[in-house]
Structures are given as C-alpha cells and as structure tokens.
Amino acid sequence: MHPFAYARPTSVAEAVALLDEHGPDARILAGGTDLVIRLRDGTVRPSLVVDVKRIPELRPRIDLVGGVLMISAGSVMTDVATDARVRRHFPALVEAAEVVGSVQIRNRATLAGNVCNASPAADTAPPLLVYGAIVVAAGPGGIRRLPLDELFVTSGQTTLARGELVTAIELPVPARRMGATHVRRTRRRGHDLASVTLCCAVDDAGVTRLAYGSVGPRPVLVIDESGVLADPAAPDEAKAAVFEQMFAAARPSPRSMRASPEYRLAMLRVLGARALRTAIARLGEGAA
Amino acid sequence: MSEMSGAIPIELTVNGRRRALEVAAHHTLLEVLRDDLDLTGTKECCLVGECGACTVRLDGRIVDSCLVLAVEADGGEVTTVEGLAPESRLSRLQGAFLDRGGVQCGFCIPGQVMAADDLLRRNPHPSVPEIQEGLAGNLCRCACYEQITEAVLAAAGEEER
Numbered sequence: 042m043h044p045f046a047y048a049r050p051t052s053v054a055e056a057v058a059l060l061d062e063h064g065p066d067a068r069i070l071a072g073g074t075d076l077v078i079r080l081r082d083g084t085v086r087p088s089l090v091v092d093v094k095r096i097p098e099l100r101p102r103i104d105l106v107g108g109v110l111m112i113s114a115g116s117v118m119t120d121v122a123t124d125a126r127v128r129r130h131f132p133a134l135v136e137a138a139e140v141v142g143s144v145q146i147r148n149r150a151t152l153a154g155n156v157c158n159a160s161p162a163a164d165t166a167p168p169l170l171v172y173g174a175i176v177v178a179a180g181p182g183g184i185r186r187l188p189l190d191e192l193f194v195t196s197g198q199t200t201l202a203r204g205e206l207v208t209a210i211e212l213p214v215p216a217r218r219m220g221a222t223h224v225r226r227t228r229r230r231g232h233d234l235a236s237v238t239l240c241c242a243v244d245d246a247g248v249t250r251l252a253y254g255s256v257g258p259r260p261v262l263v264i265d266e267s268g269v270l271a272d273p274a275a276p277d278e279a280k281a282a283v284f285e286q287m288f289a290a291a292r293p294s295p296r297s298m299r300a301s302p303e304y305r306l307a308m309l310r311v312l313g314a315r316a317l318r319t320a321i322a323r324l325g326e327g328a329a
Numbered sequence: 330m331s332e333m334s335g336a337i338p339i340e341l342t343v344n345g346r347r348r349a350l351e352v353a354a355h356h357t358l359l360e361v362l363r364d365d366l367d368l369t370g371t372k373e374c375c376l377v378g379e380c381g382a383c384t385v386r387l388d389g390r391i392v393d394s395c396l397v398l399a400v401e402a403d404g405g406e407v408t409t410v411e412g413l414a415p416e417s418r419l420s421r422l423q424g425a426f427l428d429r430g431g432v433q434c435g436f437c438i439p440g441q442v443m444a445a446d447d448l449l450r451r452n453p454h455p456s457v458p459e460i461q462e463g464l465a466g467n468l469c470r471c472a473c474y475e476q477i478t479e480a481v482l483a484a485a486g487e488e489e490r
Contacts, residue, residue, distance in 0.1 A: 044353065
C-alpha cells in the first residue's frame with residue numbers, strides 16, 4: 042500500500058478543517074471496506090487519510106426524535122439492521138442493509154459510507170431514496186441538509202463540496218401507512234455487488250415510490266401518483282405501461298462484467314413487478 | 330490533534346494480552362498481527378474482503394482484518410484464532426470441525442472458525458440457513474461447506490434435530 046499520513050480528528054470542526062485544507066489529497070475513512078481496497082490497489086492515492094470514527098457526534102448512534110430517525114455517520118450496517126426502530130419503521134432499509142456483503146463487511150461498512158461512495162450499486166440507496174432520506178453535511182460554511190436524491194451525481198461523484206463531511210442521515214417516519222420491500226439480483230450472496238437493486242413502497246393514499254440502482258451511473262427515484270401501480274385490481278398491462286415510464290432512466294453499462302445490459306433491463310422489470318406485489322401485500326397486512 | 334506519519338504508537342489487547350506497538354499508517358491489522366505479532370493463524374488471501382480468511386474479532390464483532398488499518402484498531406480488543414484455543418486445547422467448535430471432516434487443505438479454517446464462533450455467540454442454536462448466512466463471508470476452495478455446516482450444528486448440539 043502507498044504510504045500516507047493519518048489523522049484522527051476528535052471533533053467535526055477539526056475534521057472539516059483538515060478536509061478543507063487538503064481537498065482532493067485527503068480521503069475520509071469510515072468503515073474502510075471500500076477505501077482500504079482502493080488504497081491497496083492504488084486507484085486512490087491520498088496524502089492524508091482522515092479517520093472520522095473517533096468524532097463523538099459520529100459514533101454509532103440511532104435516535105428517534107420528533108418523528109425523525111437520525112442515524113449517525115459512524116453507524117454500521119449491523120447497527121442499522123438490528124435496531125428495533127429501524128426494523129419497525131423502515132423494513133426495506135433493513136432488508137437492504139442485511140444483504141450488503143457478509144457479516145464481516147456489515148460489521149464495518151457504514152450506512153453513510155455506502156451513500157457517500159455513490160456507487161450505482163449501493164444497496165441501501167434505493168430504500169433511503171424511497172423513504173425520503175436527508176443527508177446532514179457539515180462543512181466550512183456550517184451544516185446543510187440535502188435530500189439524498191440531490192447528493193448523487195454519477196458513479197463515485199456526489200454534490201458534497203470541498204471540506205464537507207456527512208455527519209448523519211435522517212429518515213422521516215412515514216406519515217401514512219406504507220408497505221415496502223427491497224429486492225436485488227446478484228450472482229452470489231455474501232460477496233458480489235448487485236446486478237439490479239430495487240426498492241418499492243406503496244402507501245395507503247395510492248402513491249408508489251420506486252428506486253433502483255446498478256442499472257445506470259446513479260440510483261434513480263421515481264414516483265407514481267396515478268394510483269395505477271398501487272391498485273391491486275389494475276390490469277397488468279396498465280401497470281406495465283407505468284413501469285416502462287419509471288424505468289426509462291435505466292442505462293446499464295455495456296462494459297460491466299457483472300451482467301449484460303439486456304439482462305439487467307429484463308431483471309429490472311421482473312424485480313419491479315415482484316417488489317410491487319410484496320409492497321401491496323405488506324400494506325394489506327398493515328405493515329409499517 | 331494533527332496528522333501522524335512514520336511510526337505511529339498504538340496499543341492493542343490481543344487474545345487478552347496488552348501489546349504496545351509502532352505501526353505505519355498504511356499497514357493493516359492483518360499485517361501487524363502476522364508480521365509484528367507472529368500470529369500467523371490469521372490468513373492473508375483475497376485482500377478485498379471477499380474470502381474471510383483474515384477474519385478476527387475486533388471489539389466484539391468479526392471483521393476482515395485485511396480491510397482494517399492497524400491504527401484504526403488502536404485501543405481495541407482483538408481475538409484471533411489463536412485466542413480460541415488457549416493452552417493449546419481445542420474449543421468444542423474446533424473439535425467439531427475435525428470430527429466432521431470440515432478441514433481439507435485448512436487454509437480457510439481459521440476464518441471459518443472465527444465466523445462460526447461469532448455466530449454461536451450471537452445465536453447458540455442456529456438453523457442451517459442461519460449458518461449459511463453467518464458463514465457467507467468465508468470461502469472454502471475445497472468446498473467443504475456441507476461438513477463445515479455439520480460441524481457448526483454439532484458444536485451447537487443440534488445435530489440430532
């Protein structure tokens with residue numbers, strides 16, 4: 042591994058100052074499950090690695106205050122997937138967190154890191170988009186909150202500015218009754234990234250929220266307010282027409298070794314229909 | 330606190346013993362365990378967090394030690410496979426791996442045992458799917474998965490069910 046300097050700030054202000062000073066020469070280290078691989082293979086060569094795990098505000102913590110669940114940036118997938126409040130209010134996020142890597146990876150990989158890497162295949166991105174996640178970022182100009190949909194630009198690229206650091210992810214507890222699920226297609230569970238990753242939620246007002254990833258340069262959120270998808274009695278042809286509009290943004294890479302574009306687009310439709318059926322069934326069961 | 334480079338002093342508790350070390354920022358926990366502490370039970374293999382051969386327990390949770398910088402673990406408590414058999418007596422789980430023929434070449438076994446030990450701590454009576462999920466991060470090139478699953482069941486006292 043290429044040598045680098047290491048910093049272990051103990052406050053958000055200190056971390057922001059370091060990141061601002063070093064700009065692209067610094068990399069944030071949270072769980073390290075992506076960063077350490079890239080440090081080793083040389084695809085990133087920072088002069089400074091900023092380990093944010095010792096910052097008190099970022100330590101693993103999940104709080105429910107005033108109808109908003111706050112997940113600190115140091116919270117790992119295991120923390121998210123085992124938290125009773127997340128399981129109750131955001132079951133599709135639990136399903137996604139539970140399929141990230143293996144036990145070893147989930148014990149280390151943070152939810153915030155999954156988002157900040159901006160991988161198109163990030164499994165937690167679709168449920169976070171569907172649930173309306175807000176990213177809390179601290180920077181030289183103070184703290185700002187932005188919808189997750191406004192964070193992603195393209196693969197590996199976010200709208201975070203120089204010196205900015207995600208400190209938490211906020212999830213508003215759904216105001217309406219909702220049925221939701223996360224599904225994915227992968228070659229081997231426990232290791233491989235998703236060939237398609239998708240989340241679907243249906244609420245009792247008939248709104249269907251769908252988010253999908255690994256079929257283009259960034260995860261995509263689409264919403265059907267017509268009520269057609271959520272209507273259990275609507276004919277399949279009517280639903281298929283809505284799905285086609287929703288999937289129009291899918292642009293799978295022809296260069297990926299994981300699956301061909303044709304396969305991904307076909308599976309996107311299969312998984313979309315399957316997830317919709319599950320979401321409707323869960324709404325009917327009175328699930329969160 | 331400012332930037333650190335060169336030899337960075339850290340403290341680890343490894344298998345119950347406190348160790349003071351100096352490490353480079355770019356050295357992984359795996360490298361430090363094997364090269365500085367001579368604990369070679371933990372294996373280096375894929376180096377991308379897919380095979381699980383380097384699995385150790387860090388502060389109560391198993392991790393791939395190839396993906397953890399040694400400086401990150403400063404102040405932490407580490408258990409390696411050597412820590413499962415103090416005084417060189419095999420644990421019940423390790424014995425079950427031998428009894429059930431879970432070991433062929435043996436290279437992946439330290440990681441498999443660490444993952445299985447972690448599973449049984451969290452879930453003393455796992456089902457077969459729970460074992461498969463708990464050990465999904467550990468590859469066995471000899472494909473002893475059936476025997477490894479049987480060994481975990483046997484260690485949990487569930488083999489008759």
